[in-house]
Amino acid sequence: MSSVQTTGNVEKFNYDDGIVKKFTLATIIFGLVALLVGIIIAFQLAYYPLNTQLPWFTFGRLRPLHTNAAIFAFAGNAIFAGMYYSLQRLLKTRLFSDKLSNFHFWGWQLIIVAAAVTLPLGFTQGKEYAELEWPIDIMIALVWVAFGVNMLGTIIIRRVKHIYVAIWFYIATFITVAVLHIVNSAAIPVSMFKSYSAYAGVSDALVQWWYGHNAVAFFLTTPFLGLMYFFIPKSVNRPVYSYRLSVVHFWTIVFLYIWAGPHHLLNTAVPDWAQTTGMVFSIMLWIPSWGGMINGLMTIRGAWDKLRTEPIVKFLALSATFYGMSTFEGPLLSIKSVNELGHYTDWIIAHVHAGALGWNGFLIFGMIYYMVPKLWKTELYSKRLANIHFWTATIGILLYIIAMYTSGFTQGLMWREVDAAGKLAYPDFVQTVVRVVPLYWIRGLGGVVYLAGFIIMLFNVVKTIKLAPAVQTNETEDEYVPYVKTPVFGNPDQSFSHRVLEGAPMILAGLVVVAIAIGSLISLSPMWMSSSVVEANYHDAITKPYTPLQLAGRDLYLREGCYTCHSQMIRKTVGDVLRFGAPSTIEESKYDHPFQWGSKRIGPDLARVGTKYPDLWHFRHVRNPQEVVNGSIMPSYSWMYKDKIDFAILRKKLSVMKILGVPYGDDDVANSESWAREDAKKIAAGLVAEGAQIQDDREILALIAYLQRLGNPPASIGGAK
Amino acid sequence: MIRDLLANLHWSVLPVVSMFMFMSVFIGVLIWVYRKDSNIIYKEMENFPNE
Numbered sequence: 001m002s003s004v005q006t007t008g009n010v011e012k013f014n015y016d017d018g019i020v021k022k023f024t025l026a027t028i029i030f031g032l033v034a035l036l037v038g039i040i041i042a043f044q045l046a047y048y049p050l051n052t053q054l055p056w057f058t059f060g061r062l063r064p065l066h067t068n069a070a071i072f073a074f075a076g077n078a079i080f081a082g083m084y085y086s087l088q089r090l091l092k093t094r095l096f097s098d099k100l101s102n103f104h105f106w107g108w109q110l111i112i113v114a115a116a117v118t119l120p121l122g123f124t125q126g127k128e129y130a131e132l133e134w135p136i137d138i139m140i141a142l143v144w145v146a147f148g149v150n151m152l153g154t155i156i157i158r159r160v161k162h163i164y165v166a167i168w169f170y171i172a173t174f175i176t177v178a179v180l181h182i183v184n185s186a187a188i189p190v191s192m193f194k195s196y197s198a199y200a201g202v203s204d205a206l207v208q209w210w211y212g213h214n215a216v217a218f219f220l221t222t223p224f225l226g227l228m229y230f231f232i233p234k235s236v237n238r239p240v241y242s243y244r245l246s247v248v249h250f251w252t253i254v255f256l257y258i259w260a261g262p263h264h265l266l267n268t269a270v271p272d273w274a275q276t277t278g279m280v281f282s283i284m285l286w287i288p289s290w291g292g293m294i295n296g297l298m299t300i301r302g303a304w305d306k307l308r309t310e311p312i313v314k315f316l317a318l319s320a321t322f323y324g325m326s327t328f329e330g331p332l333l334s335i336k337s338v339n340e341l342g343h344y345t346d347w348i349i350a351h352v353h354a355g356a357l358g359w360n361g362f363l364i365f366g367m368i369y370y371m372v373p374k375l376w377k378t379e380l381y382s383k384r385l386a387n388i389h390f391w392t393a394t395i396g397i398l399l400y401i402i403a404m405y406t407s408g409f410t411q412g413l414m415w416r417e418v419d420a421a422g423k424l425a426y427p428d429f430v431q432t433v434v435r436v437v438p439l440y441w442i443r444g445l446g447g448v449v450y451l452a453g454f455i456i457m458l459f460n461v462v463k464t465i466k467l468a469p470a471v472q473t474n475e476t477e478d479e480y481v482p483y484v485k486t487p488v489f490g491n492p493d494q495s496f497s498h499r500v501l502e503g504a505p506m507i508l509a510g511l512v513v514v515a516i517a518i519g520s521l522i523s524l525s526p527m528w529m530s531s532s533v534v535e536a537n538y539h540d541a542i543t544k545p546y547t548p549l550q551l552a553g554r555d556l557y558l559r560e561g562c563y564t565c566h567s568q569m570i571r572k573t574v575g576d577v578l579r580f581g582a583p584s585t586i587e588e589s590k591y592d593h594p595f596q597w598g599s600k601r602i603g604p605d606l607a608r609v610g611t612k613y614p615d616l617w618h619f620r621h622v623r624n625p626q627e628v629v630n631g632s633i634m635p636s637y638s639w640m641y642k643d644k645i646d647f648a649i650l651r652k653k654l655s656v657m658k659i660l661g662v663p664y665g666d667d668d669v670a671n672s673e674s675w676a677r678e679d680a681k682k683i684a685a686g687l688v689a690e691g692a693q694i695q696d697d698r699e700i701l702a703l704i705a706y707l708q709r710l711g712n713p714p715a716s717i718g719g720a721k
Numbered sequence: 722m723i724r725d726l727l728a729n730l731h732w733s734v735l736p737v738v739s740m741f742m743f744m745s746v747f748i749g750v751l752i753w754v755y756r757k758d759s760n761i762i763y764k765e766m767e768n769f770p771n772e
Contacts, residue, residue: 090769162762164769230770239767244754247763251750256743277736284743501753502762518742522735 009481011159015088017375018474019101023081024371026109027364028458030073033116035454037066039447044635045602046440048626051635056120058635060561064131065119070356071129071219073112078364079223080104080147083170085371086230087154090164092480096153100146107143111136123193126558127208127594129215130184134195137185144181148174155505159482162503165246169226171505172254172512176218179516184211188656191649194555196656201589202270203527205597210261210524217257220355224363225253225292228320231367232299235312241298245291247502252288254512256281258519263334266343267571268597269586274526275336281519282334289327296320311386315366318394322358326351340573341416344601346436347408350401357397357450365389365457372461376472381463389453389460396450403442410436411601416575424578429604434631545591545662546709548650548676549683553706555653556699557596560637567598568607568710581608581711588711591662603634608711615683616690618704640699645680647673647697679705 005012044050044059051058088095095101114136118124124131132140151174155163184207186198199207233240240246262270262278297320300306306313329351333342342348373380380386414432417425426432501508546554557563570576572583584607589595598605613621620627623641625634650672658664668675677697683704684696694700754763 086770160769162766162769164766166770233768233770237771239771243763243767244759247754248747248750252743252747255746259739273733273735276733277739280736280740281743284740287747515746522739 010479011482012477012479013092013094014475014477016084016095016098016101016474017476019095019098019105020081020085020371021375021474022105023077023084024368024375026105027074027077027081027368028461030069030077030112031364031454032451032458034066034069034074035447035451037062037069039444039451041066042440042444042447045633046437046444048633048635053636053638055122055637055639058560058637060564060635061120061122063561063564064124064128065116067129068115068119068131069112071215072115075220075356075360075364076108078360078367079173079219079227080108081371082227082231082364082367083151083223085375086166086227087151087170089478090160090167090230091154091158092160092478092482093154093158096150096157100150100153104143104147104150107139107146111139111143114139118193122559122561124558124561125185125187125195125197125594126561126563126596127184127197127204128563128599129212130181130208133193134185134187134189135192137181137187140181141178141185144174144178148178152505152509159480161483163505163508164229165240165243165250166226166229168250168508169222169229171509172250172516173218173223173226175509175512176214176222176254176258176516179520180211180214180218184208188659190652190656194649194653196653196660197594198660199527199595200591200593200660200662201595202586204592204595205265205268205270205589206262206274206524206527208595209264210258210520213261213264214258216355217253217260220360221257222253224323224360225249227363227367228292228296228316228323231363231370232296232316232320235310235316235366235370236300236303236306238299238301238303241295241301245295249288249292249295251515253285253292255515255519256285256288258516259523260285260334261523263339264599265597266334266336266339267573267576268569269584269588271526274523277523279334279336283331285327286331289330290324293320293324293327296323311383311390312366312369314387314390315362315369318390319359319362319366322354322362322397326355326359329354340571340575341412342408343571344567344599345408345411345415346404346439347412348600350404350408353404354397354401357393357400361393361397361450365393368457368461372464374476376465376468378464378468381460381467385456385460389456392453392456393450396446396448396453399446399449400443401446403439403446407436407439407443410439415579415601416573418574418578424575427579429579430629430631433602433633437633545657545664547679547705548654548668548672549645549679549702549705550709551653551657551706552645552647552650552676553702553704554596556640556703557706558594562606563596563598565600565602565634567601567605569597570605570607576605580605584711591657593657593660593662603632606707606710610708610710614690615686615704615708616692618707619687619692619694619700622700622703637700640703641694643699644697645676645699645702647676650676676702 003014041059041062055061084095084101115132118133118136119131123133125133151170155167187195188198189195197204229240229246259281260278262274263282266275266279297317300313300317307317333339333351369380369386411432414426414435419425568584570580570582570584577583589597617628621629622637624636625632651669654664654669654672658669680701681696683701684694687694
């Protein structure tokens with residue numbers, strides 16, 4: 001309960017530790033889940049039978065669960081735990097509202113549970129890191145606003161005049177994530193668990209990677225930088241190396257990061273100037289990133305001896321080191337020629353996991369070891385076990401990333417290698433898959449070792465809590481002389497410039513909005529001209545909407561998470577063109593709500609797979625990939641041969657697409673069901689004529705219709721009428 | 722007309738403009754942090770987490 005006692009100028013008050021405890025425990029529980037799912041999908045790639053025949057247990061459905069659990073459940077809960085712990089102590093006040101704190105906590109856990117249920121069931125928007133369907137998106141927005149009000153309210157009722165730099169990072173996190181989530185999640189519902197993105201093709205790609213990149217920036221970087229600026233000085237009991245540098249770090253990172261999204265779309269159909277802008281800004285990110293990393297590490301100056309003895313300092317120091325490594329590698333991968341080699345390969349997986357396991361994971365572990373004994377008012381059960389955790393986790397990460405770097409370089413080089421005659425040295429994509437499978441085993445092993453370390457921490461935390469006094473309060477008392485509140489403007493007694501910019505939260509927040517708005521507007525600007533470019537430069541006949549059956553098939557492609565393994569974007573690179581055909585153009589995905597360009601090629605690109613193989617090939621391949629492609633690691637989708645197409649919903653789907661600007665006529669919408677049934681019958685009849693056994697209303701027929709359409713003028717396969 | 726304009730725009734100058742914008746922000750912040758009297762506030766804040 002909040003209570004304040006005043007003695008003279010000194011005010012006695014208490015901090016709400018209960019909410020921090022809850023978020024800390026949730027961090028540990030969901031960290032375990034995220035790692036477990038990660039290990040399962042790692043081994044599913046190494047040994048495909050582990051996909052089993054259960055629809056909800058396949059790689060395509062579990063991979064989004066893993067990423068969402070790692071980012072929003074594990075890292076998310078940790079951010080809130082660390083923020084609420086540090087916010088109160090830096091501002092010398094209790095959190096603004098206990099009710100909002102609890103609404104935030106339980107709301108966030110409800111979102112996580114909803115994600116854990118819906119994603120394996122195949123309810124997805126098909127956008128990476130933004131897969132959750134519209135009702136959950138609305139819940140996220142509400143809970144995020146509650147968090148923001150609670151944080152800003154706490155800042156307003158503070159007893160300290162200056163707002164410490166860590167809190168600036170928290171403010172930037174709240175504002176930017178809110179903007180990213182609302183803009184990227186814009187969609188029109190078809191049903192309770194199905195919606196179509198408001199954006200299509202190149203526009204969707206730009207919005208999605210503006211979101212995706214900045215989810216890394218403002219969910220996995222800025223809040224953690226704020227936490228770093230709190231927990232490193234705390235753990236070594238030393239002042240921040242340079243507060244000036246932290247101010248420069250903050251403004252440059254907030255201004256720069258938002259521009260860099262297009263580096264996820266290098267060598268694609270996105271306009272060249274947008275790619276170049278993304279690349280230039282990504283390279284400039286070296287400046288603030290390394291400034292922050294140096295500031296974090298140099299804060300340990302004079303206390304380096306603690307690296308030998310204190311596991312918390314070990315975790316935090318290695319965390320900052322991984323931050324430096326990852327933020328060196330990110331800009332490097334944003335150089336077009338480097339990206340040509342690394343994109344779609346496991347190099348990106350190594351990069352991402354060096355950041356997630358090293359930077360985020362180690363900072364969270366350091367934070368947990370720091371906070372748990374203080375929250376439960378006891379001592380850490382075993383420093384030795386914490387040290388064992390540190391070394392176990394370090395070995396786990398090294399095994400993981402070395403395997404993935406090797407795999408990534410191997411894939412990138414094999415994909416583009418040509419012989420003396422100028423032909424591909426490895427023309428069958430599966431040759432490059434088979435080569436890296438042993439490395440998938442090592443990656444899985446690395447994950448197991450990292451998880452073992454995590455379980456050691458779990459044991460240590462449980463024992464620490466058991467050591468705690470039986471009578472626990474969820475509060476910590478403190479006292480402080482509050483600063484005298486004066487108007488921001490027109491006060492001659494204080495430094496005007498300081499008060500305005502560094503002591504006034506709303507003005508600071510306003511400047512953050514301006515900083516992110518400039519980069520967002522410019523980096524997203526191609527989306528406003530994309531349709532004009534398409535109409536001016538491309539023959540419109542090629543851009544026809546999907547037939548209802550193809551649309552049904554496309555939704556099955558999304559449901560099964562095919563985009564987690566297959567791209568649909570042939571880049572303007574020699575290797576891609578030799579292997580997959582002519583480069584993809586922006587008009588080809590003009591009506592793709594959402595776009596499916598993908599970011600990974602565990603299997604080949606599918607942008608021009610249409611009519612490359614007969615229907616029967618797809619029929620056999622989806623049921624039993626190894627029967628058709630020796631060495632394939634793709635799972636079987638046998639349920640698509642039993643489950644029926646939902647023809648009844650097609651009318652609603654086409655109506656929504658029409659609202660979104662896809663040129664369906666009224667007749668197309670009205671007759672969508674009969675049109676789809678007719679097309680399905682044709683495909684089924686063709687298959688039966690070739691000896692297959694299939695009824696004319698099964699899901700596989702819709703998927704075949706969609707795959708055969710990819711990269712081909714729809715007229716050739718009886719497209720839009 | 723607006724469509725034609727958008728379709729034919731070549732915005733290759735934007736990366737350069739953007740870079741100048743960033744350099745302005747960067748230099749501006751550098752000047753800001755070295756403003757008169759900032760030393761007192763920053764020295765105090767460096768120690769703040771440890772109070």
